[in-house]
Amino acid sequence: MSTTIMTTGMDTDTTTTLTDAALLRLTWLASPALPVGGFSYSEGLEAAVEAGLVRDEQSAGDWLVDQLHLALARGDLAVVAKVASDPQRAGEMDAWVRQTRETSEFRLQSEQMGKSLGDWAKSLGRAGVPAATQPKNTTYPVAYAIAAQGTPLRATLLAYAFGWSENMMQAAIKSVPLGQSAGQRILARLADEIPQAVAHALQAEPQAFTPMLAILSARHETQYSRLFRS
Template identity: 55%
Template sequence: MCTGRAVVTTTEPVVDPVPPLLRLTWLASPALPIGAFSYSEVLEAAVEQGLVHDDASAGAWLSQQLRLLARGDLAAIAQGINAWRAGDEPALRELARWLRMTRDGAEARLQSEQMGQSLLVWLRGQPMATPAQLALLTACGEGHPMPYAFVMSLALATIDVPVDQALHTQAFGWAENQVQAALKAVPLGQTAGQRVLTRLASEIPAAVAEAIATPPARRQLFAPMLSVLAARHETQYSRLFRS
């Protein structure tokens, strides 16, 4: 295991011709070819159990998921951005392990690994990360598939923007994808979906602030009932989504 701080360097700096704001928008876009549209993140199971049945209950459900995201994966991405920018290899290795260990069900692991691998393929084709950073990312995987949040933290770290801006766009991209899932699974109309998205957008700044303020020792994704629902979704009779 590494100790101390290892600085990632390269003799070939990357010059990205795409402006930072466009890069952030691109990474948060539902059109990014990573398969996010195929996962409802347990929302479909909540609909099956009657926990979500209209726009009000969908908004309440997704608001709870946003708070969980803030203290879990959003906090991990924030810390990953800082670690990549500082070249802190021990912190990166610890973060990659944490992200692998906290996927507590088959569907959650599938989503993290599949989206992570797809994002890595995309990232390798873009003028963003250096060869040294990509090599370190692979090394931190320790032979395992790359977790999505870990690859995303590298992609965001290469963009010259403050961490809070990066997290705002990622949180909104997540919210947009979840609302699209709700439109299909509940189902909801477009106007109802926009009401849900309005609620989530108003809560994102607080979620981002919480994520940035969460130290590594306080990151957590403990939500046992959510895990039970996720397990039930694995054998649900009729499914539109992979989670």
């Protein structure tokens, strides 16, 4: 069985046909229940709340939409696209991720989540690529691309971005704090923006330039009271 999905890019609609197995696999990878520890990170959002930059539903939504386009689309999503398209680039992209994480918190997050996802995939017999081309303990976007191999590229990026959005929405609920309805409205905003972010990632080489996020992450490392690890 297969499922046909219509997605909207920057200028055109794209039709993607997924087998049932591929659709379920991407749903599984995007699930907050996946044992990779994403719930324990806010990716600088908690520090933005502490600094008064995020105060309510509107500012939280604005912050996360900007982060989606300026950080995720240019960085992790582009890395997933490169590795999913060419597994031989896994080592190169893994090194790039490690080198461009601007704080110890961000680097440890990517390494921990990547190792956990790799362990999950291996426990199910889904390592994805030959051992010779698979870096040991890869960073998260590389591990995700490896685990998702065999699924359509655009759908893979949509699932990655939505999983990130769910985790960040939950981080906003806890750190601002916000109610569940506000969280769902933020998630709806992010879902509307994801196709454009994915379209950008499919066309670009990975980039990393988010100085304000780096400053906030560095401050978070010594923040007095914290709910999250980043």
